[in-house]
Amino acid sequence: MAIIEIHDVKKNYPLGKVEVQAVKGVSFLIEKGDFISIAGPSGSGKTTILNMIGLIDKPTAGEVIIDGKATSGLSDKELTRFRHEVLGFIFQSFNLIPVLNVWENIEFPLLLGKTRITKEEKNSWIDWLMAEVGLTEWKTHKPNELSGGQRQRVAIARALVTKPQIVLADEPTANLDSATGEQIIELMKKINRELETTFIFSTHDAKIVEIADHIIRLRDGTVTENRRRGEDVAASATTVEE
């Protein structure tokens, strides 16, 4: 069952007096529970597509359907609620809130929505997440007291705290050394299996791309490859043309 449907999505950006086409009519489906990599070189449109799936940017044309709901007509308030309830975000630069400690950063999204859970439920859930990402001993530390890998683990826990159906990660390993990057991807994969959360991450690291169940390759704003692991490249090219 497709949790995300992208139909002929285009995105143009004004650049001085000219318009640049960052995404040129892209279509694909993402199944629930998938671990997906969106790969491609810099400027291929990876981040732009992630932004549109994450509802933090709007397509110039086309439709993004999430969990069966078309998102193009939603108001700012509805988009905010949708992001809060359905989506989780992991950023390339971690984007932790500097004045909050590890525990508070993870807790933060829970304080934003209207859904309320008991204090005991909240505490045990955050503690479980902290244990899962291996940061229990660092709960009172501020982000600037953590390494890059630790910060990204906090970001992963924060993205998961609202129990979203989809987690979007924009180049989550770009600011990490390769060993730490692999650990982060492994952690994401582990959580994907345990919680059945759909993970979509963008990367240009070929080694990391291959860990994904489903690979979408982009070049110059178009999909050049869309295949599940195990499918051959020729088959995927056919799929794209269809």
Next chain:
Amino acid sequence: MPVTLRMAFRNIFEHKSKSLIIGTLLAVGALILVLGNSFIDTSEAGIKRTFTDNYTGDVFISGISEDGDVSLFGVTSPGGLSSTPTIPDYEKVLSMVRESPLTSKATGMATGFALVSKEENNEAPNQDSQSDTSNMAILFLFGIDATEYWNVFNSTEITAGKLLEPGQTGLVVSDAHLATISKKLGKEVKIGDKILIQGISSAGFRLRELPIVGTYHPKSESAMPEQMAFVDIDTLRVMAGMTVGANEAIDLKASDTAMLNTENTDALFGDDLLEAAPQKSGFDEAKIKAQLADTTARVRANTADTGAWQFIVVRTKKASDASALIKYLNDSFQKEGIHAVAGNWQKAAGPYSQSVDVVRTVFTIALIILAIVAILIIMNTFVISVIERTGEIGTMRAIGADKGFIRKLFNAEAAMLSLGFSTIGAVLATLVAAVLRSLKIAAGNTFFEILFGGKYLSLIVTPANFITAIVIMLVVGYLANLYPVSVALKIQPVKAMQNE
């Protein structure tokens, strides 16, 4: 603690330099506000105390002048030539006042100005003598009924001689001013000595020789002008033109007004007029003597109108009763068709109370200018802070914070800064006021006595001064934060992706 407050509190410490810039402005603003308002309030309270305790009581009743407002100092009119009206139906008005359950004591009075100068100057001042005031002392005369006045006002103590007694003619001057008079006259003036005073009023100049009966000193350290002197009411009435003949009209014949009716002004100075003037044959000396022997008009013009009073001053049982009594009296005057008006001490103090208003207005204008500058600087600093936190705001928006949360966060920061630093400023101001009070800075002259509300600068910070300053600085903080918040609200969630 809500997450917005927690984050706002920590952000203030996270961005120390910006917080200090904003905070210093807010603290200085609060300090100026507290000290300024305390100064004005102290001054106003001092003047109020001085006037209500010494001159005006709690309620002040006067006649109505069409030329301007009536105060203790006369009619405020262009040129200042209008005479102070007397209270019509004085006895009726006085009984209305005394019958009110709110009234404690009341008495009638009148005021006027006079000059004391060396004898060679005791003639109607011409242009030259008016400019030569180096050997003249001014007296601000309070014409009082000695039987009642000292019961109503008990704020002076006699330092030499005695108070005026009922029916006694004479002057009671301040001890400080007696020294000034002695200096101006070039001789030592003692109790019992007579001095020649020259009354000045719209009725003209009147000379009277009066004995100095006593000298007084104000009981409290209030801004009481040393020129104030008490005189018996009948002397003042004569000097102020409140006499039985003051309003009499003399019928003139057509021949007496012939010259006044001429339309040709040149003719007034030509030979034609002399030719046209009635020529009586013969000079009847007996007739002239007979005319001069009739001094009735002169006597009447110098006989005090014993029923004439310019003001009634009233002490209420409680100071807070003044407004109610004023309303009752004004309603009664209107109902009875009496051309009089009741007011508070400020109406009575006229230009003196306005001096506080002028200081307050100048202070307020200066504060508004300062506030605008402060708002601009604070706003600019907040905007820089917002721009620096674009990625953080974008991240919060991306992970589910709505615009209301961002607004609350920045408003909480502004409110905490405003509250914290304005409290520091207000506390500092209270300490500065205490230090200034302990230094006992003397006023030195009448102008500063009025400004200080007494002989010494005595700043007292009231809870109202303290709270008002904090509230105003909260408003300044809020206003300065409006534009930065609007900038923050325009930051899109996609900015999270551009965070480096």
